[in-house]
Structures are given as structure tokens and as C-alpha cells.
Amino acid sequence: MTEVFGSSYAITYDAVYAAKDYGAECDAIERAFSEFSRVSVRRVLDLGCGTGGHAIPLAARGYGVTGIDRSPDMLAVAARKGRAAGLDGSLAWRQADLTQRPELGQHDAVLMMFNAMGYLLEAQSLVQLLGAVRESLPSGALFVLDLWDAAGVLKHPPSTRVTGVVVGDRHLERRSHAALDPAAQTCRVMIELTDPQDPRFKVSEVHAVRFFRRAELTDLFRRHGLEVLRWGGLPEYWKEPAGAWSVMVIARAV
Numbered sequence: 001m002t003e004v005f006g007s008s009y010a011i012t013y014d015a016v017y018a019a020k021d022y023g024a025e026c027d028a029i030e031r032a033f034s035e036f037s038r039v040s041v042r043r044v045l046d047l048g049c050g051t052g053g054h055a056i057p058l059a060a061r062g063y064g065v066t067g068i069d070r071s072p073d074m075l076a077v078a079a080r081k082g083r084a085a086g087l088d089g090s091l092a093w094r095q096a097d098l099t100q101r102p103e104l105g106q107h108d109a110v111l112m113m114f115n116a117m118g119y120l121l122e123a124q125s126l127v128q129l130l131g132a133v134r135e136s137l138p139s140g141a142l143f144v145l146d147l148w149d150a151a152g153v154l155k156h157p158p159s160t161r162v163t164g165v166v167v168g169d170r171h172l173e174r175r176s177h178a179a180l181d182p183a184a185q186t187c188r189v190m191i192e193l194t195d196p197q198d199p200r201f202k203v204s205e206v207h208a209v210r211f212f213r214r215a216e217l218t219d220l221f222r223r224h225g226l227e228v229l230r231w232g233g234l235p236e237y238w239k240e241p242a243g244a245w246s247v248m249v250i251a252r253a254v
């Protein structure tokens with residue numbers, strides 16, 4: 001197995017998720033800012049920012065965005081994309097392990113998209129992060145995230161998937177298989193990328209990811225000064241999730 005979110009995975013990441021509609025999700029994020037935030041949003045913190053899928057479009061819309069991720073390889077890709085878009089002045093990147101409660105600084109809104117919270121497997125890590133998020137926000141500011149909803153995960157258990165991915169001149173095969181542990185509320189996702197034309201190329205990663213129950217997470221947020229306002233579809237948070245794995249959660253600092 002290679003390191004999770006390692007260099008080879010980072011290089012292929014944007015191609016693997018090329019169909020993900022980051023623009024629509026950024027539209028929903030801005031709508032949430034307009035609908036629920038009681039502070040003017042200028043400075044945005046993006047936790048688990050990956051290759052900048054949300055941070056870069058938001059910077060292009062006029063926000064100052066700081067992206068934090070534990071993977072230097074993912075951050076390197078994000079930085080290259082930000083420079084190519086001419087947005088260096090609106091973007092900042094930091095490497096940090098969110099399980100260690102890094103200093104986040106003050107921001108007008110905090111994001112944690114693409115189920116980045118699901119990688120906080122230990123209860124103590126989650127508690128520490130929520131405390132840090134609340135300290136980072138003024139009262140009335142928003143914490144916007146998406147995560148895996150236990151109701152959807154358990155209703156539609158995972159299956160093996162095989163898809164084709166084009167990265168430059170490589171035509172790769174991506175195979176993923178997931179195993180659920182309902183008691184621990186975790187899902188182990190085994191991902192393998194291979195090149196049928198080059199047997200030397202192989203990327204194998206195992207991602208242990210947590211899913212969440214609505215009532216318990218709402219209570220946990222409340223105990224850390226965050227009021228959950230919406231638990232809805234992604235990106236259409238104003239609609240009920242309708243059994244989907246991913247939901248969009250909007251919470252406000254109180």
C-alpha cells in the first residue's frame with residue numbers, strides 16, 4: 001500500500017473526480033453565506049482542501065481563501081493550479097494534520113468539504129477540531145461541510161466499482177471496493193489504480209472513513225457552540241437528502 005493521498009494519487013486525483021461539479025457546490029456555499037451568515041464573508045478557511053477544488057473557484061469569485069491539508073502532494077497540485085489561474089494573491093496553502101488541532105486563525109467562514117471530516121476517526125480528534133473551528137469563527141459565522149450520512153450509507157451499502165481514468169497519455173483502470181463496519185460507523189475503501197499498458201504502474205490505498213448519524217452530530221455540534229441549521233442534499237442543501245450517502249451540513253457559530 002502507498003501512503004494515503006500520496007504523490008501518485010494526488011497526480012491522478014483531479015482526473016478521477018473530473019465529473020464532480022465543484023461549481024455547483026460553490027454556488028450552494030455562496031447561497032448558504034447569503035442565506036444564513038450573520039457576518040460579511042471575505043476570509044474563508046477550507047479544511048481538507050485537497051487539490052483546491054473549492055478553494056480556487058471561491059478565490060476566483062473574490063474571496064480570500066486559506067486551504068489546509070495534511071498531504072503536501074495534494075497541496076502542491078493545488079498551488080500549481082492556483083498559480084495557473086493567476087490567483088496567488090487570493091490563496092494561501094498550509095500543511096497541517098487536522099487530528100492534532102492546528103491553530104486555524106480567524107475567518108469569516110470555515111469549509112470542510114468532500115467528507116474530509118470523515119477521516120477524523122477518533123472521537124477526541126473530532127472534538128478537538130470542532131473546538132478549533134468554533135474558536136476560528138465569530139458568532140453568527142458559518143461552518144459549511146459535507147459528509148457521509150449513516151442513513152444513506154446503511155440503506156445503500158457499497159459495491160465494487162471499476163472505472164476508466166485518463167491522466168495525460170495514460171489510460172488507467174480504477175478499482176474500488178468498500179467494507180462497512182456499522183457498529184464503528186466506518187467504511188474502509190480500498191482503491192487501486194493500474195495501467196494495463198504498464199504493469200510497473202500501480203497505486204494502492206486504503207481509506208478508512210467515518211459516517212455520521214444526524215442526531216448525534218447535531219448534539220455534538222451544539223455542545224461545541226455550533227447550531228446545525230440544515231442537513232440536506234449535496235449541493236441542494238434546501239432539499240432532503242433522499243437516501244444519498246453525501247449530505248451538506250450548514251452550522252452557525254452561536
